[in-house]
Amino acid sequence: MPEIEFSEIIVSIVSLIMVSGGFWYFDRRSCQRKIEKTKKEMSDRLYELAILKELGERIGYSLNVENIIDVITGSLNQFIDYSVVSYILLQPEKLIFKARLEKSVSRDFLDDIKGRMTKSLSALTDHDLAKVPIEEVLSGALVLEESDLSANAYFNIPLVIADKLVGILTIADSRKIPYKEEEMTILYKLTAQASKAVSRLQEIVSTEQGKLSSMVQSMNEGLIMTDIDYRILTVNPSAKSILNLKDDPSIFDLIKKLDGKLNIRDRLEESLKLNKVFEFDNVEIETDKFYKILISPVKNKRALDQDKILGSVIIFRDVTIERELEVLKNDFTSMMVHELRTPVDGIKKIADLIIRRADQIDKEKIISDYAPLIRSSAGEMLRLVNNLLDASKIEAGKYEVIKASNDLRDLVKEKFNFYHPTAESENISLAYFVDKNIPDKFEFDRSAIGEVLTNLLSNSFKFTAEGGKVNLATALYDGVVDIKEQFIQAGIDIFDHLNEFKLDQKFIWVAVSDNGSGISSDKIPLMFNKFKQFRSSTETRKGTGLGLFISKGIIKEHGGEIFVFSEEGKGSTFMFTLPID
Amino acid sequence: MIKDKKSILIVDDDPAVLTIMKDELTSEGFEVDTAKDGRAGLQKTLQGNPDLVILDLMMPFMDGLEVLREIRADERCKDTAVMLLTQVGDKDKIAKAVELGVAGYLIKADYSTPEIIAKVKDLLG
Numbered sequence: 112m113p114e115i116e117f118s119e120i121i122v123s124i125v126s127l128i129m130v131s132g133g134f135w136y137f138d139r140r141s142c143q144r145k146i147e148k149t150k151k152e153m154s155d156r157l158y159e160l161a162i163l164k165e166l167g168e169r170i171g172y173s174l175n176v177e178n179i180i181d182v183i184t185g186s187l188n189q190f191i192d193y194s195v196v197s198y199i200l201l202q203p204e205k206l207i208f209k210a211r212l213e214k215s216v217s218r219d220f221l222d223d224i225k226g227r228m229t230k231s232l233s234a235l236t237d238h239d240l241a242k243v244p245i246e247e248v249l250s251g252a253l254v255l256e257e258s259d260l261s262a263n264a265y266f267n268i269p270l271v272i273a274d275k276l277v278g279i280l281t282i283a284d285s286r287k288i289p290y291k292e293e294e295m296t297i298l299y300k301l302t303a304q305a306s307k308a309v310s311r312l313q314e315i316v317s318t319e320q321g322k323l324s325s326m327v328q329s330m331n332e333g334l335i336m337t338d339i340d341y342r343i344l345t346v347n348p349s350a351k352s353i354l355n356l357k358d359d360p361s362i363f364d365l366i367k368k369l370d371g372k373l374n375i376r377d378r379l380e381e382s383l384k385l386n387k388v389f390e391f392d393n394v395e396i397e398t399d400k401f402y403k404i405l406i407s408p409v410k411n412k413r414a415l416d417q418d419k420i421l422g423s424v425i426i427f428r429d430v431t432i433e434r435e436l437e438v439l440k441n442d443f444t445s446m447m448v449h450e451l452r453t454p455v456d457g458i459k460k461i462a463d464l465i466i467r468r469a470d471q472i473d474k475e476k477i478i479s480d481y482a483p484l485i486r487s488s489a490g491e492m493l494r495l496v497n498n499l500l501d502a503s504k505i506e507a508g509k510y511e512v513i514k515a516s517n518d519l520r521d522l523v524k525e526k527f528n529f530y531h532p533t534a535e536s537e538n539i540s541l542a543y544f545v546d547k548n549i550p551d552k553f554e555f556d557r558s559a560i561g562e563v564l565t566n567l568l569s570n571s572f573k574f575t576a577e578g579g580k581v582n583l584a585t586a587l588y589d590g591v592v593d594i595k596e597q598f599i600q601a602g603i604d605i606f607d608h609l610n611e612f613k614l615d616q617k618f619i620w621v622a623v624s625d626n627g628s629g630i631s632s633d634k635i636p637l638m639f640n641k642f643k644q645f646r647s648s649t650e651t652r653k654g655t656g657l658g659l660f661i662s663k664g665i666i667k668e669h670g671g672e673i674f675v676f677s678e679e680g681k682g683s684t685f686m687f688t689l690p691i692d
Numbered sequence: 693m694i695k696d697k698k699s700i701l702i703v704d705d706d707p708a709v710l711t712i713m714k715d716e717l718t719s720e721g722f723e724v725d726t727a728k729d730g731r732a733g734l735q736k737t738l739q740g741n742p743d744l745v746i747l748d749l750m751m752p753f754m755d756g757l758e759v760l761r762e763i764r765a766d767e768r769c770k771d772t773a774v775m776l777l778t779q780v781g782d783k784d785k786i787a788k789a790v791e792l793g794v795a796g797y798l799i800k801a802d803y804s805t806p807e808i809i810a811k812v813k814d815l816l817g
Contacts, residue, residue: 445782452800453706453779453800455801456800457706457709458708460712460804461708461712463804463805468715481711576753
């Protein structure tokens with residue numbers, strides 16, 4: 112950055128001054144004879160440094176070659192004698208001739224050096240510059256009407272920046288003695304230093320500009336810059352695609368695209384006039400695509416034109432996902448409130464009933480009807496809280512399964528027995544299949560796998576109507592057996608998804624299959640997401656949506672996989688695998 | 693024939709609500725039937741045309757709004773009094789239900805049983 116460069120320059124100047132100062136002191140003591148000469152040299156050197164320091168400061172905020180050369184010409188007379196110092200700068204369509212008069216000279220004198228300089232420049236650039244218009248700026252002493260003084264002593268120094276000729280610097284005097292070599296050397300040094308500094312700075316600036324521009328180009332946010340007359344200066348690719356703009360769009364294209372959504376013309380004007388940043392949330396540019404739009408004036412941060420407004424920048428940030436998350440969060444909160452309120456309200460109302468109608472109800476009814484309801488409501492609440500806890504553990508990667516040697520057949524049988532009464536009361540046929548090749552015991556977390564089975568079975572019952580069927584099955588895939596045949600035998604429909612299994616290794620699979628309502632294909636990929644809740648008029652079902660997320664976490668911890676195969680209207684199969692040696 | 697007891701059908705998938713409301717309203721002298729999902733609820737409404745249907749919104753197989761829509765579409769039941777008793781406070785759903793015609797809309801946890809009974813008595817005069 113230029114600022115860093117500048118401080119480096121200062122540091123080196125200060126240390127140079129200190130070193131020079133030390134030299135000077137030493138010199139004076141040791142060699143009286145050379146005092147005067149040394150003094151002169153030192154002061155010239157210090158002066159050079161002072162000019163360089165000033166150059167550094169100016170360069171810190173300006174890359175304007177004219178300004179920099181003005182610093183040199185403005186103070187050169189301190190160590191070289193001349194009547195006029197002048198320079199010509201090459202500009203695209205013209206030349207700039209600037210002369211500073213230390214002594215009054217005639218118009219002829221000036222025209223003479225101007226002509227000579229143009230000629231030199233023509234020779235250097237290999238172009239005839241005699242016809243090119245020249246803009247002239249004079250400063251310093253008066254121009255005399257007539258004078259017999261002519262430019263006798265004279266020399267040119269080409270001005271080169273970043274290996275490119277930008278102009279020529281000349282000093283001229285009416286004296287008859289030509290300039291000495293030391294004088295030329297000083298001038299040469301100064302211009303060379305200035306040129307070097309500017310070249311380096313230009314390099315840095317162009318690198319920075321390159322970085323900035325590639326950053327702007329690759330930004331996810333759409334970015335448009337305008338000048339103070341609302342002309343569009345920059346549009347990055349993101350902005351083009353967000354607004355569907357053609358190449359080199361005008362401000363009118365932008366106004367048209369945002370018509371009815373945001374009055375961009377008026378907002379830009381306000382932003383510039385009031386020097387104020389505006390933010391607009393949730394502007395729907397395309398259907399269901401929401402953007403945050405920021406309009407900000409761009410100010411010049413450099414020292415000279417501090418706070419001068421250069422134009423505006425408009426930034427478009429896609430907030431569609433944030434909005435979706437917000438909706439999801441709200442859905443989740445209201446779902447949690449609902450899921451908690453239901454059992455709490457149930458318990459409260461049962462207790463209230465028992466108290467209010469104490470003399471009407473007999474003890475048996477409390478035990479047979481009300482106590483079980485209180486128990487199941489409390490159980491529901493406990494389950495909900497446990498689910499929340501498990502989900503947050505899984506999310507944080509802190510869920511641990513405790514594997515031990517367990518009997519899977521026994522667990523599957525237990526779950527079957529548990530759901531049997533539900534199946535009977537809901538008139539759903541619950542079938543059960545256990546492959547005889549399943550090992551008696553193998554390593555898994557019994558309570559965690561039990562929870563997965565509960566989740567899968569309760570889901571199946573939730574989505575299967577009276578008269579339907581639910582199949583619970585488990586088998587060993589030994590790498591040899593025809594797994595397709597195995598599924599058919601167990602009554603498990605995988606809806607032609609055999610290709611999803613890795614058949615080069617052994618595993619145990621457990622499946623819960625139903626002929627219930629099924630899942631639409633667009634929703635299948637979301638099944639194991641946290642807090643997934645499908646909102647449609649026919650699918651307003653209770654539940655936290657956490658069960659499958661937790662199940663996936665548990666199976667993953669076991670090194671297995673979980674699948675869902677389904678067809679809308681036909682049914683669903685949820686299946687998980689457990690690796691086995 | 694004039695029925696001596698007013699009939700009420702409670703449609704809810706929560707067994708606690710069904711048990712409590714059935715016992716409470718029976719004690720208050722109503723003839724009470726229950727259905728544990730939307731589909732069964734619609735069927736019983738169309739068959740028995742009760743004096744009042746107490747309807748939940750979130751239910752399996754057919755949600756409360758759908759049941760209400762079907763009831764309103766039926767020639768015999770289009771004027772049957774329906775009271776929503778639900779946990780859902782969704783404004784869209786309230787608006788839709790009101791549009792279809794409901795005699796009342798109660799959020800379960802906001803009302804005590806005696807308050808609900810009072811509302812029911814109000815409706816059945």
